[in-house]
Amino acid sequence: MKKELPKAYNPKEVEDKIYAAWEKSGFFQPEAGQPLADNLDNLPEKLCKKDAKTYTIILPPPNITDKLHIGHASIIATQDLMIRYHRMKGDRTLWLPGTDHAAIATQNVVEKRLLKKEGLSRHDLGREKFLKKVWEYLKKTQAVILNQTKKMGASLDWSREAFTLDKQRVEAVKKMFVDMYKAGAIYRGERVINWCPRCQSTLSDDEVEYKNQKTKLYTFKYSKNFPFAIATTRPETKLGDTAVAVNPKDKRYKKYIGKTYEVDFCDIKLKIKIIADRHVEMNFGTGALGVTPAHSMADWQMAEKNRLKIIKVIGEDGKIKNGFGEYSNRSVLEARKIIIKKLKKDNLLEKEEEIENNLSVCYRCDTAIEPLPSKQWFVSVDKKLERLGGKSLKEKAIEAAKNKSIEFIPDRFEKRYLDWMENMHDWCISRQIWFGHRIPVYYKSKVKNQKSKINLIIARHGKTDWNVRGIMQGQKDIPMNKLGEETTFKLRDKFKNEKIDLIITSPLKRAKRTAEILNIHNVEIIEDDRLKEHYYGMFEGKRRDDVLKENPDIKIVEKNGATFWLEIPDGESYEDVRKRVSDFLEDIKNKYAGKTILVVSHEDPLDMMHAVINNISKIEALGEFTSVSTIRRYELDTEKNIYVGVKPPKGDNWIQDEDSLDTWFSSGMWTFSTLGWPDNFKNGKKSGDLAKFHPTQVLGTGYEILTLWVSRMIMMSLFAVNEIPFEKVYLNGMVLDEHGKKMSKSKGNGIDPLVVIDKFGTDAVRLSLLIGNTPGNDMRLGEEKIEGCRNFVNKLWNISRYIYQMSDVRCQMSDVDVKKLTLADKWILTNFDSLIDVDIVASITKSKSATEFLNCYDFSFAATLLQTFTLDFFADWYLEISKFEKSSEKNKILILILEKLLKLWHPFIPFVTEKIWKEMDKKNLLMVEKWPTHKFNISVDPRRFDIIQNIIKTIRNSRSQYKIKPSQKIKTVIYAGDKKELIESQAHLIKNLRTGISELKILEKGAKIKDAIYLVIGDIEIYLIGMIDKKKEKENLQKEIDNLEKYLIQLKNKLDNKNFIANAPFKIVEIEKNKYQKTKDKLKKYRVN
């Protein structure tokens, strides 16, 4: 049955219909754990075996801030290619779509772009109304994105579509937060944030604007006894300085590093420690930087590193806090004036100069921002977690890349990932915005909060015999002695008038007994391992004095008449102890707000507790509990009535945390929250979609969010389901404009996918994004390229059109009589085979097959290979040959190759291939046809056909060079040597393929022919007889001879080089010799003529 197709392919007429047919087929939805929408079928058994491997990609959810740009299109094209390829291979293939709420970005768009027009800010509307606006907006963009994605031909499973802020994801995020909190992976800590004193609110980083301004830089000493000067633009904050940082390389200050100075800075007493920090610029100011932890982000980090004390100077009202003498309650600027005045008076001010710097101001009211410490939520990346086998999130995430459980494409991104991971600090997840996942933490209303401090009473246990004998006990369980009991009983009086709610004790006998004796009100006693004594390892059971003598090299500190070992070879470090008690304190803060608690423990844990509570260094704290039976009291400023949970607690006075979560928290859960977590994950067992499709195979995204997103997904997935979420990370480069500039709205150089799809068709757009696109590298794209791809798509259409005119569309390979095949037939079949698998052709060209290129993610190569075959081999040669070398076999071959070629092309250009396929009257959709694996297996040495091609090309070329009109036919003589038989058999090709030959004589050899163009191809000589342009021929001949001579000299020089002969491998030398001989022969032939 022959067919007539329209002359040009019209994508507009076919694309939407085809997409609808695909969707209707249900083949986008692999067998689901959930009922399918609209009674659609899943992939039937026939197309996807029960035991088929799964192949899953979760589409990176685009931000709902805006419609998709061409960069998204690039990611979609790449992933749809992978998905369609694997679906055709018979894998159970799932590609899951969704969108991201992009908290900050979306809030900004709505507030700055939409509300601003009406002259409103979000505060004018209030939280609820504002969020309503945001949802209105996002519904719109979501619909646009959905439509765009479908237009791209994406074979996504829409029945599983998700949104990072839909109901299911909200529940998942809450659960995740609570789980992580309970596991100790989330904690509340302080961090410097941006505070606007006028708006009385915190600002996200995006809400801070920078203003270039002139300001004064003051250089001064804190006091006369301080050894050198520092420089600052904000002298008033120096009231809270606890350190001075210098560059470790700075010779001027090296000798001071580590020392502490007590200074009197303008009547305020400060303790200043000199610390080293490599970020300090030696050339700025004096090269010494006053560190104010409470009022600068950078200083805060230094303080954390160096365990500095944090002094808050400025309050939320923008005024100096109480406790700073005459400065208190004055505005920042007033305080500054007074300080400068004093410094001048005391002759401490060395310099006052104008500099330019960036002042951060509030985006709403332009007020200068005050960085203040505030409580924020953090994910602890370093905390060792039980559920991760005692490893931290960071360690596990690093491990995944290092042991190659995750492979990066291209692999250089592994290094970037690891660098970033290794330097990762705890991740602050609370954001001061309204739109997003509200933090599932609740506090009691403010009035009740007043009561919510913890009265902490700390007691050291009573004496044991070992205490008396000066033996190190550590975790050896030594009971209290008589003396100890007596002393402890005396202490009971102290608690007579005090209501103790709870006693928590170390489980060691001496502490437990102490607790029992002190429990006069008969309250509950809880044991807690974290309160155990410092583990001293091999020192335990030895006398302190002996240990001191035997280990003179071990670092010690002496304080309050006691000795402290800073390192114990096989024991715990002070750091370890500090960690566990700090952990303990966090716990009780959250559980026992408002209560009075007695804690009974041992010397070292208590010292460390003292350090944590007062935020001082471990060494400063040592010696606080030197004597047994010491009692100290603390008021723990706690989180009070804090509740962390999926649902708010009962009672009406609980207020939810105002902040919302960093977007990456919810998108970090994307691989499993979309597959039904947590419902599909009970008792560590996966079920439903999660069991079937997680971990996924590939995560493809732009490299710019490798660190932001990919790293988070890895950590979150490890935590939630203890799985690495994907095997491979494929990184798309950015799509730039023709000039290599980033596309952006403001520049107006962006390409809108819908516009170019409308103009050139989806297939053309997809192909233009796949060809010439290397993973991880940016790509430039202009409309010209898309147009070129459109032309190719149309070419494929016309190839089919031609074939349909020639051949009946129904036939099979078994119908082809191999014996009847011509050289050209065999040549094209063999070449086609090389697309599917390496065979004789590929082994000669050393190329991979299209299948192999796809397997190793070299999509551009695969497309180029297919394109070369389609255009150069199939259309330009084989189709042309078929116009005169006719046979029934040929018609079959045309159909057979077309059929397989369509399959190979389908993942790249799904619409046009599906349409052509349909025109073949096929019942099934091409989309679920099997990927070709069977070769035709008719091998022929392609070089035999190459000879014929070469002859034809050479003749065409010289016709063009000599400007012979196409209408002018030429007699031709070929001296073929031992190729005579071959050339004779293919003479019809040489005559018919636009060589304009009237008469062709093929001889083995013969005499030189005058008045003819002379051509040489290897051993073969060709004469185009009857050429008149003698002069031109001579010129050409001479040019060729010159060329050959030059080349010959090059080769000769190489071969004359003794070093080359001596050092180069034998094979290479042979090759070069061969080249030399061939060139020489050719030259000889030309010279004779």
Next chain:
RNA sequence: GGGCGUAUAGCUCAGUUGGUUAGAGCGCCACGGUGACAUCGUGGAGGCCUCCCGUUCGAAUCGGGAUACGCCCACCA
């Protein structure tokens, strides 16, 4: 400031482990209605492979440095 990447024809890019007279597509030029395709065909002209130094018998390819551009991160006291 730190890390990473890129630099090859007018443009967009290939160039596998060092051995090519350095390739393709677009654009350009010339010719051309030939059994599908002018969204086409045939042919051609375009290159100090950014620069410098080194390793090597041999470098577009490996190493070092410079320059330019891009991306990410930190910082601007």
